[in-house]
Amino acid sequence: MTSTTRDKMIAGAADLMSRRGVNATSMRDVVRHTATPRGSIGHHFPDGKPQLLAEAVRFAGQRVSVRLDKVLSELGVIAGFRAFVTSRRRRLETTQFEAGCPVLAVAVDHYVGETSDKGETRDEATQQHLLDLAHDVFTDWQQVMLLALKREGLEAARATRLATLVVAVIEGTVALCRAARSTQPLNHAQQELELILSEALARKAE
Template sequence: MSRQQIVTGAADMIRRRGLNATSIREVAKHAGTPLGSTYHYFPGGKGQLATEAVQWASDTVRTVLAAKLRKGPAEGVRAFFTMWRQVVIESGFQAGCPVLAVSIEVNSEALDAAAEAFRIWTTQLADALKEAGVAEDPARRLARLVVTSAEGAVAMCRAQRSIEPLDDVAAELTALLEAATAART
């Protein structure tokens, strides 16, 4: 069992159950690893593991965005929403974003990692918008709108057991970004 498998297992549990409802013991069981291995790899305990799980989720999204944003902001946003759509549907509306799950917990050691993840995603989108000709302030605001809207839409999908909120937000934001970039070219 690798360290990475434990981290991805923790991210999966956090996105399904939240941070407080996820224990090291349950992560070890979920990842199919001996409990001692988790403490070997993560001597800082649950806080260290949660931080690394959030960083892994952040890097995963950052990689998807980086690949798709090369084709333009709208394409990047489509990929961002497609990724979340897949997560929600494939989990039977049980999983959301581990970054958001950590963000709403009180006194989480991983909160700084969550804030950094949101900053990274927002900056990536804002940079793509600026490259497409959108001024800095509107680009930053639009990027933040995309990230916060996606997170909220995923939460609504889970609560309502419907993908419609995510699809609606994706369609509206994609159109908004296409209009913003078309107006600048």
């Protein structure tokens, strides 16, 4: 299916945010990165960069949610988790450790607005909106993992804690991998999380 110009710009913004962060991703860079017409910015995103960033967060979040839900549903918790981590590892390696997570970028990078003659301006309303979106995405990822654990018999309270742990560890470990320019931190995290998940599922009937 052919992507529209708007879709290309949203996906391109998500990619650049994963590599550069929020403030270093400009509208001009998105146009150049996606080879789309500069005049399309105002047409597709009348509210400017804040609107594009928000759409990019939603896009990135949904893409991961769909992929995670698919592998967990088809393969089960352990094999599905392993397949998901493999895709994250591949992404790191194929981008030479440039690409992290655009949602994490939003959570840690304070949006300062566009640069004017007076310098950068802090846009607190946009910052809060982006943080709310990032929170919604992280919550959705946790929910996907939570439901998968419950399908395999784990009680809700433990499943909730483990789902939070999985998302937190994987997101944090991707940052470690980028800094080390190595997938070793992710390999270690995967091994330990698989042990924790396997033991929790094995004890569910006790």
